[in-house]
Amino acid sequence: MKKRTGAQILLECLKREGVEVIFGYPGGAILPLLEEMSKWDFKFVLVRHEQAAVHAADGYARASGKVGVCLVTSGPGATNTVTGIATAYMDSVPVVVFTGQVPVSLIGNDAFQEADIVGITRPCTKHNYLVTDVRDLSRIVREAFYIASTGRPGPVLVDLPKNVLTAQTEFHYPERVEVRGYKPTLEGHLPQIQRAASLILKAKRPVVYAGGGVIISGASEELIRLAELLDIPVTTTLMGLGGFPGTHPLFLGMLGMHGTYQANMAVTECDVLIAVGARFDDRVTGKVEEFSPRSKKIHIDIDPTSIKKNVYVDIPIVGDCKRVLRRLLEVINSSGVNPEEYRRRLSDWHCQIEQWRKQQEAFNNNYNRQGGNRIKPQHVVQKLYELTGGEAIITTEVGQNQMWAAQYFKVNHPRTFLSSGGLGTMGYGFPAAIGAQVAFPDRLVIDIAGDGSIQMNIQELATAVQHNLPVKVAILNNGYLGMVRQWQQLFHGRIYYATRLGDWNPDFVRLAEAYGAVGLRATKPEEVEPVIREALRIPRPVLMDFWVEEEENVYPMVPAGEPLTKMILL
Amino acid sequence: MRQVLNVLVENQFGVLARIAGLFSGRGFNIKSLSVSETLDPSLSIMTIVTEGDEKILEQITKQLNKLIPVIKVIEVGGKPHVERELILVKVNAKPENRAEILRMVEIFRGKIVDVSSRTYTIEMTGDEEKIRAFLELIRPMGIKEMSRTGIVAMIRG
Ligand SMILES: Cc1ncc(C[n+]2csc(CCOP(=O)(O)OP(=O)(O)O)c2C)c(N)n1
Numbered sequence: 001m002k003k004r005t006g007a008q009i010l011l012e013c014l015k016r017e018g019v020e021v022i023f024g025y026p027g028g029a030i031l032p033l034l035e036e037m038s039k040w041d042f043k044f045v046l047v048r049h050e051q052a053a054v055h056a057a058d059g060y061a062r063a064s065g066k067v068g069v070c071l072v073t074s075g076p077g078a079t080n081t082v083t084g085i086a087t088a089y090m091d092s093v094p095v096v097v098f099t100g101q102v103p104v105s106l107i108g109n110d111a112f113q114e115a116d117i118v119g120i121t122r123p124c125t126k127h128n129y130l131v132t133d134v135r136d137l138s139r140i141v142r143e144a145f146y147i148a149s150t151g152r153p154g155p156v157l158v159d160l161p162k163n164v165l166t167a168q169t170e171f172h173y174p175e176r177v178e179v180r181g182y183k184p185t186l187e188g189h190l191p192q193i194q195r196a197a198s199l200i201l202k203a204k205r206p207v208v209y210a211g212g213g214v215i216i217s218g219a220s221e222e223l224i225r226l227a228e229l230l231d232i233p234v235t236t237t238l239m240g241l242g243g244f245p246g247t248h249p250l251f252l253g254m255l256g257m258h259g260t261y262q263a264n265m266a267v268t269e270c271d272v273l274i275a276v277g278a279r280f281d282d283r284v285t286g287k288v289e290e291f292s293p294r295s296k297k298i299h300i301d302i303d304p305t306s307i308k309k310n311v312y313v314d315i316p317i318v319g320d321c322k323r324v325l326r327r328l329l330e331v332i333n334s335s336g337v338n339p340e341e342y343r344r345r346l347s348d349w350h351c352q353i354e355q356w357r358k359q360q361e362a363f364n365n366n367y368n369r370q371g372g373n374r375i376k377p378q379h380v381v382q383k384l385y386e387l388t389g390g391e392a393i394i395t396t397e398v399g400q401n402q403m404w405a406a407q408y409f410k411v412n413h414p415r416t417f418l419s420s421g422g423l424g425t426m427g428y429g430f431p432a433a434i435g436a437q438v439a440f441p442d443r444l445v446i447d448i449a450g451d452g453s454i455q456m457n458i459q460e461l462a463t464a465v466q467h468n469l470p471v472k473v474a475i476l477n478n479g480y481l482g483m484v485r486q487w488q489q490l491f492h493g494r495i496y497y498a499t500r501l502g503d504w505n506p507d508f509v510r511l512a513e514a515y516g517a518v519g520l521r522a523t524k525p526e527e528v529e530p531v532i533r534e535a536l537r538i539p540r541p542v543l544m545d546f547w548v549e550e551e552e553n554v555y556p557m558v559p560a561g562e563p564l565t566k567m568i569l570l
Numbered sequence: 571m572r573q574v575l576n577v578l579v580e581n582q583f584g585v586l587a588r589i590a591g592l593f594s595g596r597g598f599n600i601k602s603l604s605v606s607e608t609l610d611p612s613l614s615i616m617t618i619v620t621e622g623d624e625k626i627l628e629q630i631t632k633q634l635n636k637l638i639p640v641i642k643v644i645e646v647g648g649k650p651h652v653e654r655e656l657i658l659v660k661v662n663a664k665p666e667n668r669a670e671i672l673r674m675v676e677i678f679r680g681k682i683v684d685v686s687s688r689t690y691t692i693e694m695t696g697d698e699e700k701i702r703a704f705l706e707l708i709r710p711m712g713i714k715e716m717s718r719t720g721i722v723a724m725i726r727g
């Protein structure tokens with residue numbers, strides 16, 4: 001059998017995994033691999049910072065459901081990926097990161113551009129590997145993709161010493177993967193599902209609280225069927241947006257710190273809480289002791305560690321959300337329940353929810369009335385929603401822009417709202433949009449950004465231009481690190497320390513032009529719509545700079561550590 | 571609450587770091603840890619003694635299970651089991667105390683494994699309780715040095 005180099009083996013394995021795109025950045029330690037790669041037909045998206053390579057692979061993965069792949073060099077190339085990896089880890093995104101490493105003989109010697117990236121990323125990867133022998137390479141690559149993409153997905157890092165890339169061995173592709181310490185539970189335990197069904201069927205005030213797990217497992221359809229069958233209202237987390245249609249009459253909006261009044265009140269007052277693929281994060285629960293205090297709780301999640309971590313649940317069900325919901329529907333359907341009758345029983349509950357919803361709507365209309373001659377950031381998002389008909393892949397940065405995007409852009413489809421929820425990484429949105437655009441060249445991809453966050457990965461304008469990726473960026477430019485300023489205003493004596501950017505922000509329009517992209521600006525409310533229309537018309541990367549009301553706040557807001565009922569509405 | 575866990579893991583480099591990192595990163599408590607090979611050379615076994623309320627102990631077991639190289643976590647603590655630890659203690663052996671030390675070593679079924687002009691080194695095995703009792707009795711003699719293996723445990727039957 002002909003021997004092959006580590007580089008050839010790696011690329012052959014990637015082919016067999018179905019990889020088409022690699023996001024990356026070169027360096028000495030991976031030169032043999034790049035040389036080999038030039039003979040293959042992978043699309044290599046050269047980014048301008050390794051953090052962006054991981055975010056782009058992450059955006060690619062979230063948008064498409066496939067594994068995102070990155071390749072970077074050793075030392076600083078590897079350490080630059082850490083924020084991207086931690087971001088993907090917190091949000092359970094399947095990404096495989098290949099890092100170059102110094103030759104095995106030099107490891108541990110403080111060699112040039114050596115970093116113990118396996119040690120550094122151990123707590124923020126689902127798993128990681130250092131390949132020390134080329135004969136292990138194909139097995140490890142296979143395992144890496146398998147682990148990244150199954151169970152609760154997550155990032156896996158594979159560290160590749162330079163000599164492993166050049167060493168030769170016979171190539172054997174492991175057709176089957178078998179990791180004896182890794183057996184995710186997919187099917188829920190039937191007796192638990194039956195208990196859950198009978199609890200739901202006895203409920204008078206049920207509510208579904210759905211998280212990112214619904215999207216990851218592709219369970220939206222089952223969730224809609226469950227909700228519609230029994231008329232159960234649904235709220236989602238930030239990560240769950242799109243898992244249930246944003247325009248559905250049963251949708252309550254997002255819950256938590258910046259959730260809607262009706263969603264937070266409904267989870268507080270419900271008698272049965274059905275948590276699906278969510279993890280009771282502190283941004284969702286508020287003061288955890290007072291979260292949904294009178295409900296019986298059902299919790300469906302594939303990760304046993306998510307269950308009973310923060311909140312006691314009565315009926316835990318470990319399993320894949322889609323499969324468990326299917327089973328649950330079967331059990332409910334065969335229980336002889338009369339859905340008509342059940343729905344009638346819920347009419348008081350729906351009346352109550354309608355009242356809460358009205359209160360929220362009254363508040364929503366408020367910001368419009370405040371008007372004036374400054375652009376309201378909420379108005380920009382609202383217009384983006386209207387002018388795209390809601391048909392776009394939205395990514396967000398972090399801060400107020402992220403929350404307004406979540407509140408005002410109604411997300412109707414799974415995998416079309418990509419946001420760094422768990423880690424809250426400023427600088428995520430733009431490279432993630434690039435990754436999503438690579439996955440779907442013909443779809444509209446918009447990064448809803450802040451003037452602070454966009455500057456964390458602004459260099460990726462070059463990537464978008466180089467690869468003809470017509471990503472749109474909408475900067476809600478308030479001249480502040482707005483979310484931090486909001487906290488300073490509300491909780492720290494209105495002292496805006498280290499949060500003012502305005503006077504030192506670059507001219508974003510000229511900056512875009514300098515990169516070869518298109519820059520547009522709106523400074524008055526009536527300019528918002530024409531600017532968006534113009535941007536949507538241009539088949540190139542466009543950066544829109546909206547000069548919005550500087551001290552606008554995100555409401556409703558539950559102060560950190562307070563119960564959800566302590567909402568500040570305005 | 572105290573818990574004793576037997577954790578069966580892949581015998582690979584880095585596994586100990588993963589387990590230690592899990593405990594330190596999540597603020598879990600390790601009271602004692604011992605690692606050794608098993609009959610199957612591809613596996614190691616760790617005995618971890620930890621402490622926490624019910625919720626924390628449940629998280630510890632789940633989080634350990636979640637690590638890829640962890641194959642099995644056995645909650646030894648809840649079941650009838652045997653625990654043993656081996657200690658080496660070097661004590662001052664003043665002439666007037668020697669007989670007393672020897673008597674105690676005998677009562678606790680220990681062994682003197684090294685003798686010098688001024689010290690005895692004692693080897694002793696037992697469970698936590700026995701070792702604590704022995705150390706309390708021997709302490710007044712003046713303990714110069716001590717080394718313990720950490721607890722190993724096994725379910726009965
Ligand atoms: C990498 C990183 N550093 C710091 C923070 C803390 N932080 C959260 S929101 C925010 C302000 C974001 O400002 P901007 O992007 O302008 O968005 P705005 O809130 O003004 O919409 C900061 C600094 C963070 N989330 N991520």
Ligand SMILES: [Mg+2]
Pocket residue numbers: 450451452476477478479480481482
């Ligand atoms: Mg800002």
